[in-house]
Amino acid sequence: MTQSSVTRLGAIVAATRDAVAADPANAHAVFRASATAHDAVASTVETGQHRFEVDEPPALGGGATAANPVEYYLGSLLACQVVTYRFWADRLGIRVDDITARAEGDLDVRGFFGLDDEVRPGFGEVRVVVTVSGPEDDVRYAELQEAVDAHCPVLDLTRNATPVHTVLETA
Template sequence: MTANVSTSLNDITEATARAVAENPAAAQVVFRASGVPEGTVGSAIALGQYTIRVDEPPALGGAGAAPNPVEVYLASLIACQVVTYRFWAQRLDITVDDITVAAEGDLDVRGFFGLDDTVRPGFQAVRVTVRITGPETAERYAELQRTVDAHCPVLDLSTAATPVETTLVTA
């Protein structure tokens, strides 16, 4: 798996470390997204040059034309886990022949619909399963998992409080 990376991730890390040492402000990156309604409950989200579409299944008022927001979150978590595993496997010199990541979350819709204000509107639990094959020992892969869990940005969004400020602008 790590042999397929065209640029050494360690080289990228070293270049980033040098740039940040010279200019600490270079460590700060801002990501942006914006969205507009689409269909009954869907949306089109602009992410730079990309657009992703989000919808709900018919049971929740949508057309089922795209993944729903919590599925997009699970996809983001999986994608971030894959990237973080690949990065840290190379950084720790751990050989990974293959990796697959699956995630599932339990959501009680009573929170979203306001049917029970004691139920949170987000996932009550999320389970991530990572399957790795390769020649390393179980202990080395456990070390990799601990490192990934400590450094995965999207996992961190779920496990640590992130301040969010919402601003309403009216015309």
């Protein structure tokens, strides 16, 4: 059961609900990113008004000047979990005083390097631990976790196949 909220998040939900009710096309959002390669295996990524660096550790040919792509994935998953916990706590009227999260993933580099085509190039498993504190009982926090697991976009990207269409352009 969801409840109405008078918080900032609740106001965002209400405004979005009203906009989508007026025109379902308002539910569609497009996010964009671009990357430019530099150095051995590094890149600069731009997402709208934000820019960040990506590199690999020396064992993968980089200089370890920034997080690598799979570390950014783990960070993206955790950040999405945190925001989704906050959103659904507000929506469900569950008080959360603090949220922390950590993740680790197992990656077998034989897949990336093409040493064994039976080994996938991505994570074989990712483990996430979210810690919430607050006055609610364990049943309420379990309800919150269920809502988060059902609605976290980055978790959904991992759990469900997402069509990706790649086009190679040559200049």
